[in-house]
Amino acid sequence: MSAAEPILSVRGLSRRFGAIAAVREVSFDLWPGEVMGVVGESGSGKTTLLHLVSGSLRPDAGTVLFRDRQGAMQDIQAMSEPARRMLARTDWGIVHQNPRDGLRMNVSAGANVGERLMAVGARHYGNIRGAAEDWLARVEMDLGRIDDLPRTFSGGMQQRLQIARTLVTHPRLVFMDEPTGGLDVSVQARLLDLIRNLVAVLGLSAIIVTHDLAVTRLLAHRLMVMQRGQVVETGLTDQVLDDPQHPYTQLLVSSVLAA
Amino acid sequence: MSMTREPLLLVEKLRKHFTLHLQGGLVLGVLDDVDLAVAPGECVVLAGPSGAGKSTLMRCLYANYKPQSGSIRVHHRGGFVDMANAAPHDVLAVRRETMGYVSQFRRVIPRVPAREIVAEPLRAVGVPGPEALARAEAMLARLNIPPRLWGLPPATFSGGEQQRVNLARCFVMAYPVLLLDEPTAALDAANRRIVLTLIDEAKRRGSAIVGIFHDEEVRDAAATRTFTVRPQTVSDTTAA
Secondary structure, X not given: OOOOOOOEEEEEEXXXXXXXXXXXXXXXXXXXXXXXXXXXXXXXXXXXXXXXXXXOOOOOEEEEEEEOOOOOEEEOOOOOHHHHHHHHHHOXXXXXXXXXHHOXXXXXXXXXXXXXXXXXXXXXXXXXXXXXXXXXXXXXXXXHHOOOOHHHOXXXXXXXXXXXXXXXXXXXXXXXXXXXXXXXXXXXXXXXXXHHHHHHHHOOEEEEEOOOHHHHHHHOOEEEEEEOOEEEEEEEHHHHHHOOOXXXXXXXXXXXXXX | OOOOOOOOEEEEEEEEEEEEHHHOOEEEEEEEEEEEEEOOOOEEEEEOOOXXXXXXXXXXXXXXXXOOEEEEEEEEOOEEEEOOOOOHHHHHHHHHHOEEEEOOOOOOOOOOOHHHHXXXXXXXXXXXXXXXXXXXXXXXXXOOOOHHHHOOOHHHOOHHHHHHHHHHHHHOOOOOEEEXXXXXXXXXXXXXXHHHHHHHHHHHOOOEEEEEOOOHHHHHHHOOEEEXXXXXXXXXXXXX
């Protein structure tokens, strides 16, 4: 994280849905190797913000600049559709809350991982199979299940498969929307540990949207707190959680049940 | 000692209060105009009654708490970083390379074994895996954690064992600045002496240390001087 220049630079991002300002005037920089958590209750605009930043939703105002592998800042909105799709397949990875949105349920686990590689030009079957096996092992999947369909997997296994599929192309920026939502607590702990290790080992930059503050303490370097579409507080994760300044953040932190 | 006396940690006009918005905006004053400089090889022990703000000051130094005003400058990579105002990624760089913190509170990470917890800060500064593990195990052994526990997550360890894992994680690095908040609270006499030896070694190699020690024997042995944190009165607070 000693790099002098941000990998992502967001300025004045706004989006309305009819009368509702879903995201208002959001600006931030994300640094290489940095993991930022976006927290807030349902309807605070955090998922909309993720869609705006990842280019799947057009903002009414504002810019998203991404530093490509050549070091040039690319304006996401100004890019052509094929160029943006290429970016989404190579430099970016998206982990959806529901693995069904990120996986192809009617092809095997191995093919789910392998086809991401083929989409960026890999053609040698043995290499693709090898990379798929390597990634399934890294997310602690039983290799005996490589030819099974994801629909026969548990929710936790599906989520680990989605992570393998996302990371196999070595993205530099990963977007995660409630990556541990809807999973049992023990499965969550395993998944969190896995994500925490992968992010550190691969030096990924990531934006993680979650309503679970405990998840951010484990995964995020810093936090952005959203309320009614606006950022009300930002800072180092442990500082925001242990010494929240804004009334809304104090309410969020004090509402968590301590186990 | 032939080291320079230029401070590694320089606190100026530090003020910290807490505004409790859920309690009708009640303001609790804690620190008012704190000035403190800590030179290499010094161990400054914070003194003052319970509730005076010793731990709050410590947490401000680590940027865990956000002060209202003032500066906390730490010598880092040949320059100074102000922990009170630096961007998160700069604060994290200081924590990674320069400033270690042992707290009286232990927070365990699920599923991660003791040796990995201790090796993690070494890996974060680029020490290769096997060397990081070897150094982690050596430090765990020094702190009397038996080898059969190294591969287990500390969640099931006793309070004293967890605290020693915490200490190992800090002392496995040779941080130039050390913050020690009751590091021996849960330890027996033999382990307290080991911690005192580690503190002594850190002083000799020129680390600047700030400590809170409830135990008088540890305090007297570790301190090169005492710094008194004065409790804030209510009238001070409302005037602010």
